[in-house]
Amino acid sequence: MSFPLAAPADDGPGNPWFSWQYVRDNAETLRDALEFHAGLTARAVILALVVALPLAVLAYWIKPLTGPILALSGVLYTIPSLALLALLAPAVGTTTDTSVLIALVLYALLVLVRNALTGLTQVPDEVRDAATGMGYGRFGRLLRVELPLALPGIMTGLRLATVSTVALVTVGSLIGQGGLGDLILGGFRNNFYKAEIVTGSVLCLALALVLDLLLAGIGRLLTPWAARRAA
Amino acid sequence: MTTLSEAIKWLNDPLNWTNPGGILERLSEHLQISFWAVLLGCLVGWPIGIWLGHRGRGGAAVITIANLTLALPTLALLTILPLTPIGFGQPPVVVALAVFAVPPLLSNAYTGLRSIDPEIKDAAKGMGLSGGQVLRRVELPLAVPYLAAGLRTAAVQVVATTTLATFVNGGGLGEIISAGFGLGISVGGNQIVAGGIFVVLLALAVEGLLALVQRLVTPRPLRAARRRRPTAAAPAG
Numbered sequence: 010m011s012f013p014l015a016a017p018a019d020d021g022p023g024n025p026w027f028s029w030q031y032v033r034d035n036a037e038t039l040r041d042a043l044e045f046h047a048g049l050t051a052r053a054v055i056l057a058l059v060v061a062l063p064l065a066v067l068a069y070w071i072k073p074l075t076g077p078i079l080a081l082s083g084v085l086y087t088i089p090s091l092a093l094l095a096l097l098a099p100a101v102g103t104t105t106d107t108s109v110l111i112a113l114v115l116y117a118l119l120v121l122v123r124n125a126l127t128g129l130t131q132v133p134d135e136v137r138d139a140a141t142g143m144g145y146g147r148f149g150r151l152l153r154v155e156l157p158l159a160l161p162g163i164m165t166g167l168r169l170a171t172v173s174t175v176a177l178v179t180v181g182s183l184i185g186q187g188g189l190g191d192l193i194l195g196g197f198r199n200n201f202y203k204a205e206i207v208t209g210s211v212l213c214l215a216l217a218l219v220l221d222l223l224l225a226g227i228g229r230l231l232t233p234w235a236a237r238r239a240a
Numbered sequence: 241m242t243t244l245s246e247a248i249k250w251l252n253d254p255l256n257w258t259n260p261g262g263i264l265e266r267l268s269e270h271l272q273i274s275f276w277a278v279l280l281g282c283l284v285g286w287p288i289g290i291w292l293g294h295r296g297r298g299g300a301a302v303i304t305i306a307n308l309t310l311a312l313p314t315l316a317l318l319t320i321l322p323l324t325p326i327g328f329g330q331p332p333v334v335v336a337l338a339v340f341a342v343p344p345l346l347s348n349a350y351t352g353l354r355s356i357d358p359e360i361k362d363a364a365k366g367m368g369l370s371g372g373q374v375l376r377r378v379e380l381p382l383a384v385p386y387l388a389a390g391l392r393t394a395a396v397q398v399v400a401t402t403t404l405a406t407f408v409n410g411g412g413l414g415e416i417i418s419a420g421f422g423l424g425i426s427v428g429g430n431q432i433v434a435g436g437i438f439v440v441l442l443a444l445a446v447e448g449l450l451a452l453v454q455r456l457v458t459p460r461p462l463r464a465a466r467r468r469r470p471t472a473a474a475p476a477g
Contacts, residue, residue, distance in 0.1 A: 084444065084447075087396050087400060087443045087444060087447045088400070088440050088443060088444075089400035089401065089403040089404075089439050089440070089443055090400075090403075090404075091403040091404055091406075091414050091417060091436075091439070092400075092403060092417070092435070092436040092437075092439040092440050092443075093436070094436075095417045095420070095421075095432045095433060095435055095436030095439075096433060096436040096437070096440075098421075098425065098432065099243045099425050099429040099432055099433055100243065102425070103421075103425060169310070172307070172310050172311045173310050173311075175311065175313075176310065176311055176312060176313040176314070177313075179313040179314075179315040179316070180314075180315065180404065182315065182407075183407070183417075183418060183421060184421065187315075190313065190315050193313070193315050193316055193319050194315065194319065194407060196319065197319040197407075197408060201322075201323055203323055206316070206319050206320055206323075207320065209316070210313065210316035210319075210320065213311075213313050213316065214311055214312065214316075217311035218311065221311070
């Protein structure tokens with residue numbers, strides 16, 4: 010990625026907040042940053058989901074683990090992202106985005122475990138008893154009854170995690186691995202190039218909005234009964 | 241784990257605390273920025289939340305505001321605000337952080353006033369209290385635990401997020417971390433990790449302290465019922 014050193018002279022008077030010329034001239038840089046941002050978000054959220062679901066089920070099955078897992082997630086949540094990055098980067102290195110990815114997965118993990126666990130514990134006891142009475146074993150009940158009923162909670166967690174991950178990726182720009190954050194910080198450092206800052210910020214918000222709507226749509230498709238009940 | 245022992249060695253060097261730009265100076269900057277940001281957040285979030293809760297409407301607006309700030313990168317506000325008429329220096333940093341302190345303060349104040357038993361308000365009205373008197377003498381005292389919970393969430397979040405002020409040379413403890421990155425990991429690794437450890441400890445200390453405050457201002461019968469709602473948790477910066 011290459012960054013302009015200052016606003017070009019023929020870009021209208023002064024230093025505009027937004028300029029189509031900037032977008033046109035740097036379309037490739039913008040696309041790269043957007044792709045990196047979306048890719049990093051997707052990897053982080055998917056990894057977090059893969060780890061979070063078994064953890065939530067474990068905490069659900071083994072009741073004494075529920076309290077500690079929730080308390081630990083609360084404590085981890087107070088850790089500043091920059092500090093987490095500072096503790097990870099020297100161990101993992103800054104040439105790749107691994108340290109940012111680990112930090113993002115940890116934060117997303119906390120939201121997902123919490124929401125999945127809330128969803129699972131809200132399955133009514135009668136439903137659980139009925140499933141057992143119908144001859145479902147532990148796994149069958151989990152896959153056929155409990156997880157589908159917990160799906161709205163899991164989807165809410167997934168949306169929250171995705172939206173906040175999109176915003177958090179920008180912190181990675183401290184080590185040059187921040188996707189659109191690199192544009193925002195780059196614009197600030199390159200003589201306060203407003204168009205670059207605003208374009209990066211707007212793309213960031215747009216990405217969060219698009220992913221949120223996408224997940225909301227997927228959630229509606231996966232839980233058709235929820236929409237029918239509301240109607 | 242050699243970096244960790246190096247980091248502890250760095251923390252044990254008194255010069256790293258007292259030098260210009262050392263831990264003590266950065267800590268006082270950090271706490272000042274956080275204090276003003278939380279104060280500003282309270283001045284904006286509480287009156288609006290209390291008013292909306294008292295009127296009993298605007299719940300959708302509260303949720304929308306909370307969700308919007310979740311998607312807004314802190315870095316964007318930190319870089320955009322200094323270029324507005326607010327100007328450079330600490331004020332834009334304080335305003336940027338206050339924006340992220342408002343949602344927890346607002347939504348907790350709103351929930352606090354909404355969750356009061358309507359019968360209590362009816363009884364107060366029946367005793368001849370005016371709308372303002374009901375608010376001051378009945379609703380606000382009953383909402384104090386919620387206000388305290390919001391304050392705790394907001395303050396912890398602000399203290400954590402103030403670390404990001406370093407992106408715009410705004411001061412605070414994040415400067416120690418980014419100065420370490422500036423030196424390169426092989427040279428500044430100890431400083432990076434030391435800064436990280438210190439910021440984590442500060443965040444946990446503030447969280448613990450405010451949890452205690454929240455417990456003290458919550459009347460005993462209300463303590464068990466009140467839990468931090470998962471929606472209040474947002475990643476710090």
